[in-house]
Amino acid sequence: MSRPKHDVTDAELAVLKELWALGPSTIRELTDRLYPGGATAHYATVQKLLERLEAKRCVKRRGRGRANEYRAVVEVTDLIDHTLRGAAARLCGGSLAPLLTHLVNTTQPDAAQVEELKRLVKRLDRQGGSA
Amino acid sequence: MSRPKHDVTDAELAVLKELWALGPSTIRELTDRLYPGGATAHYATVQKLLERLEAKRCVKRRGRGRANEYRAVVEVTDLIDHTLRGAAARLCGGSLAPLLTHLVNTTQPDAAQVEELKRLVKRLDRQGGSA
DNA sequence: CTCCATTCAGACGAGGTGTCTGAGAATACT
DNA sequence: AGTATTCTCAGACACCTCGTCTGAATGGAG
Structure with a gap:
C-alpha cells in the first residue's frame, strides 16, 4: 500500500511489470527478460531504472548472495490510485x-x-x- | 469533442482554464488574468502557450479586429477522457x-x-x- | 592471482517545459 | 505626416527529465 512519490515512466513501468510477473529478482534476471541477449549496457540501463524506482519508493532492495535482489513494493492499484488522484487534482479540483x-x-x-x-x-x- | 493529441502541461492547462472561464479571448485579456500587472515578457509567454495548445488541437484562433481571438475547442471532459484512456492503456491493458x-x-x-x-x-x- | 560478474558514479543526447528577447507589422495619437 | 504603442512572429535560453551508455572500483570463484 505504498504510494509512489512521483509518476513512473514507461521504461520504469516495464521493469515494474517484470517484477510483478517474476517476483523478487536480480538485475541480471530482469535484464535477460527485458533485453534478451542484451549487452552489458542494458544491464546498466535496468540498474539505473531500478535506482530511480527505489528513489520513487516503488521497489526495495536486499542483498542476495553477491548480487542484489529487488522486489516491488507497489501494486498496480497503487499506480492507478496515484494516476486517478493526479487527474482529479488537475482537472476536477481534487474530487x-x-x-x-x-x-x-x-x-x-x-x-x-x-x-x-x-x-x-x-x-x-x-x-x-x-x- | 476534439481530442487533444498530446498531454496538456500545467501552464497550458492554466491558460485553458482561463479560456473556459472567460470564453473566447485575446492574448492580452488572458495575460491580464494570469499575470496581473504583467510585463511584456508574460504576454509572450501566454502567446507561446497558446501556440502549443493550438498545435495540440486544444484551441483555435480567429482574427478579431487587429488582434487574434482564441477559443477553447476542448472541454474538461475531453481531457479527463484522454487522461483516463492513457492510464488504462498503461496500467490495465487498455480496459x-x-x-x-x-x-x-x-x-x-x-x-x-x-x-x-x-x-x-x-x-x-x-x-x-x-x- | 586472474577472471568474471556485479556494483557504483556519472556522463551523454534527445526531448519537453516555461520563460524571455528581438525584430517586424499594424494601428492609434498628435 | 511622424512618432509611439500594440500586437505578432520566430527563435533563443536554462532547466529538467528520460533512456541510454561508459568507465572504474569491488568482490568472489576458479
Whole structure:
C-alpha cells in the first residue's frame, strides 16, 4: 500500500511489470527478460531504472548472495490510485466523483466486471450510500 | 469533442482554464488574468502557450479586429477522457473497467452516483454485457 | 592471482517545459 | 505626416527529465 512519490515512466513501468510477473529478482534476471541477449549496457540501463524506482519508493532492495535482489513494493492499484488522484487534482479540483461519472458513461465492462459492479452496488446499497 | 493529441502541461492547462472561464479571448485579456500587472515578457509567454495548445488541437484562433481571438475547442471532459484512456492503456491493458471498480472501491459514492451506477448496471444487463 | 560478474558514479543526447528577447507589422495619437 | 504603442512572429535560453551508455572500483570463484 505504498504510494509512489512521483509518476513512473514507461521504461520504469516495464521493469515494474517484470517484477510483478517474476517476483523478487536480480538485475541480471530482469535484464535477460527485458533485453534478451542484451549487452552489458542494458544491464546498466535496468540498474539505473531500478535506482530511480527505489528513489520513487516503488521497489526495495536486499542483498542476495553477491548480487542484489529487488522486489516491488507497489501494486498496480497503487499506480492507478496515484494516476486517478493526479487527474482529479488537475482537472476536477481534487474530487474523484467527476471521474467516476465519466467512466460510468463511457465504459463497456465485460460480463465478469458487470458482476463485480453489481456486487459493489449491492454493498453500497446495504450500507446506505453515505457521502 | 476534439481530442487533444498530446498531454496538456500545467501552464497550458492554466491558460485553458482561463479560456473556459472567460470564453473566447485575446492574448492580452488572458495575460491580464494570469499575470496581473504583467510585463511584456508574460504576454509572450501566454502567446507561446497558446501556440502549443493550438498545435495540440486544444484551441483555435480567429482574427478579431487587429488582434487574434482564441477559443477553447476542448472541454474538461475531453481531457479527463484522454487522461483516463492513457492510464488504462498503461496500467490495465487498455480496459477502462478496472479504473471504474477502483473508484467505486476507494470512494464513497453519494446517493446520486449510486443511482448512476444502478442505471449503468441495468443498461448493461439489458444489452447483455458486451466486451 | 586472474577472471568474471556485479556494483557504483556519472556522463551523454534527445526531448519537453516555461520563460524571455528581438525584430517586424499594424494601428492609434498628435 | 511622424512618432509611439500594440500586437505578432520566430527563435533563443536554462532547466529538467528520460533512456541510454561508459568507465572504474569491488568482490568472489576458479
